[in-house]
Amino acid sequence: MLDLLPEPLKAWLGPDVTFWLGYFTNGKHIAFFVSVHYTVLAALLGAACALVFGLMGAALWTSRNPWLRWPGAVYVNMVRGVPDVLFFLFFPLAFEQAMEWMRASAVCTPEAAAERAGQWPPCPDANIFFSTYEYLALACVSLGIVYGAFAANVIAGAMRSVPRGQLEAARAFGLSARQVLWRVHLPQMWIYALPGLSNVWMLIIKATSLLSLLQIADIVQLANRLGAPNFSRSAGLVHGDWRWGYYLVLLVFYIGLTFVSERVFAALTRRASRGMAIEGAAR
Amino acid sequence: MRSRLKGTIQPTSRETRHAVASYPSARKAQQDHDNFDTNSPGLWAKPLAKPVCARFLHCMNKRATVVEITDLHKSYAQLEVLKGINLSAAVGEVVTLIGSSGSGKSTLLRCINMLEVPERGSVRIAGEEIRLVGNAHGRRPADEGQIRRIRSELGMVFQQFNLWSHLSILDNVMEAPLVVQKRNRAEVREEAMAMLGKVGIADKADRYPSQLSGGQQQRAAIARALCINPKVMLFDEPTSALDPELEQEVVQVIQLLAEEGRTMVLVTHDMNLARTISSKVVFLHKGLIEEDGTSDEVFGATKSARLRQFLAAAGH
Numbered sequence: 325m326l327d328l329l330p331e332p333l334k335a336w337l338g339p340d341v342t343f344w345l346g347y348f349t350n351g352k353h354i355a356f357f358v359s360v361h362y363t364v365l366a367a368l369l370g371a372a373c374a375l376v377f378g379l380m381g382a383a384l385w386t387s388r389n390p391w392l393r394w395p396g397a398v399y400v401n402m403v404r405g406v407p408d409v410l411f412f413l414f415f416p417l418a419f420e421q422a423m424e425w426m427r428a429s430a431v432c433t434p435e436a437a438a439e440r441a442g443q444w445p446p447c448p449d450a451n452i453f454f455s456t457y458e459y460l461a462l463a464c465v466s467l468g469i470v471y472g473a474f475a476a477n478v479i480a481g482a483m484r485s486v487p488r489g490q491l492e493a494a495r496a497f498g499l500s501a502r503q504v505l506w507r508v509h510l511p512q513m514w515i516y517a518l519p520g521l522s523n524v525w526m527l528i529i530k531a532t533s534l535l536s537l538l539q540i541a542d543i544v545q546l547a548n549r550l551g552a553p554n555f556s557r558s559a560g561l562v563h564g565d566w567r568w569g570y571y572l573v574l575l576v577f578y579i580g581l582t583f584v585s586e587r588v589f590a591a592l593t594r595r596a597s598r599g600m601a602i603e604g605a606a607r
Numbered sequence: 608m609r610s611r612l613k614g615t616i617q618p619t620s621r622e623t624r625h626a627v628a629s630y631p632s633a634r635k636a637q638q639d640h641d642n643f644d645t646n647s648p649g650l651w652a653k654p655l656a657k658p659v660c661a662r663f664l665h666c667m668n669k670r671a672t673v674v675e676i677t678d679l680h681k682s683y684a685q686l687e688v689l690k691g692i693n694l695s696a697a698v699g700e701v702v703t704l705i706g707s708s709g710s711g712k713s714t715l716l717r718c719i720n721m722l723e724v725p726e727r728g729s730v731r732i733a734g735e736e737i738r739l740v741g742n743a744h745g746r747r748p749a750d751e752g753q754i755r756r757i758r759s760e761l762g763m764v765f766q767q768f769n770l771w772s773h774l775s776i777l778d779n780v781m782e783a784p785l786v787v788q789k790r791n792r793a794e795v796r797e798e799a800m801a802m803l804g805k806v807g808i809a810d811k812a813d814r815y816p817s818q819l820s821g822g823q824q825q826r827a828a829i830a831r832a833l834c835i836n837p838k839v840m841l842f843d844e845p846t847s848a849l850d851p852e853l854e855q856e857v858v859q860v861i862q863l864l865a866e867e868g869r870t871m872v873l874v875t876h877d878m879n880l881a882r883t884i885s886s887k888v889v890f891l892h893k894g895l896i897e898e899d900g901t902s903d904e905v906f907g908a909t910k911s912a913r914l915r916q917f918l919a920a921a922g923h
Binding site: 489490492493494495496497498499500501503507508511512598599600 | 720722751754755756757758759761763765767769770771772773774775782783786787815816817818831835
């Protein structure tokens with residue numbers, strides 16, 4: 325990067341500034357900056373998944389049919405109690421091995437399987453390697469499943485908060501059950517759900533720091549690597565333990581993300597509270 | 608489109624007639640009202656989008672029955688609210704249900720459009736029986752499509768207004784005609800504005816319900832019920848949540864509708880309203896019809912001691 329700067333500018337900046345410019349734009353640092361998109365993508369897609377799982381979970385849980393209600397209740401109550409780290413490790417691994425198992429039953433010959441008895445995968449052909457983005461997708465689904473349970477709880481509560489009369493009026497005018505849900509119940513539900521959903525969103529942002537568990541070189545892992553005492557064979561100790569500096573940058577980054585989220589949620593709340601006479605809803 | 612009308616339309620006074628003339632949609636409504644021939648109650652005050660009656664022969668009957676309730680029973684767990692009610696409302700009739708709290712009058716009204724499903728008995732709307740299946744508390748509509756179709760022809764007005772708070776007043780009025788009746792948007796919009804003009808709040812069309820006074824909200828709710836061209840208007844204590852001042856503006860609208868010859872079933876605690884607009888007054892007591900008859904019969908020549916007691920307590 326430093327090579328791109330014209331010589332006179334370098335001379336004017338002086339050796340110290342050019343050194344630091346060079347240091348912060350070296351390949352590892354560029355990778356560090358670029359890895360922010362993993363975090364942001366995981367948060368956004370994870371939240372989208374969580375919302376979908378939340379809506380489905382709430383729909384199941386509040387269903388009149390016991391065959392639907394039970395799975396919903398099990399999902400909401402069990403998954404909320406599972407540590408997110410555990411699920412983050414469990415789900416992608418289980419998914420990967422399930423895929424490999426299915427593939428093994430198709431591609432592995434009995435001879436190849438017999439040769440590798442007791443090993444996984446049953447034959448080398450059945451081995452599946454996920455790319456970083458595939459792992460990212462798995463991470464988003466894992467986040468979605470875990471935090472979807474929280475979202476389902478929030479949404480189910482919000483659905484119950486919509487005044488009965490609003491739904492009754494819709495039924496009285498001949499709207500079908502589906503129309504009542506989509507045209508009255510869901511639009512009015514958001515204002516009650518948003519405070520709870522903003523909590524879930526914050527939890528999802530924080531949970532993105534677990535991405536490195538899935539071999540994704542995210543900001544947390546790279547900060548750890550870049551900040552660690554750095555030796556090189558030719559130059560000896562390049563720098564000592566600078567992790568505190570890199571962690572501080574991460575702290576500021578997450579605070580910034582929180583600040584932006586708060587603004588977005590305030591705007592969403594304003595939008596959802598149009599016409600809804602709820603005290604303190606519009607800030 | 609902004610109404611030059613302020614307040615409600617009082618069709619009986621000369622001055623307001625003049626004011627009505629300045630608002631096109633309201634003028635149309637007024638003309639319909641003036642042209643309405645009270646000698647032929649089988650005719651409707653205004654042309655309807657759909658035919659009034661399900662069957663032609665039914666329409667030939669001058670006093671066609673729009674609502675017919677037979678042997679209606681309704682209970683909640685141990686509490687029997689309705690113990691066998693027979694009631695009918697003919698085209699153009701205003702049937703008023705009165706009675707003390709808990710007498711079952713609201714439940715009876717809600718049985719007409721199956722917001723409450725009765726355990727026994729039947730409800731016919733314009734000769735068509737609402738089909739129910741199952742027994743006792745498991746009783747439910749046999750055909751959701753039929754229920755929706757019948758509901759889309761019954762305009763209900765609630766005590767707590769129940770305007771959809773996330774929609775503007777105009778959208779509230781347009782919702783059912785667009786979504787349930789699947790009518791043309793431009794046509795519905797025009798009719799909705801006319802209905803809002805009729806109840807005197809055309810200038811509030813873009814507001815949200817929470818920005819309106821209780822009386823205005825209830826008038827908007829009446830416009831919403833009118834806009835589906837209902838065969839019957841169902842009023843569930845429309846003025847009970849309003850203070851006396853706001854009550855009057857709603858009462859005036861209801862009186863206007865009665866004069867138009869709308870078929871209405873009205874539950875009310877307002878004895879003055881019941882006395883002035885009813886073609887039939889029904890006094891319910893402990894889930895049974897204690898006394899019914901014309902307004903003059905019920906209020907002028909009260910037979911039942913309970914009704915006399917009730918009217919005395921209500922200040923009559």
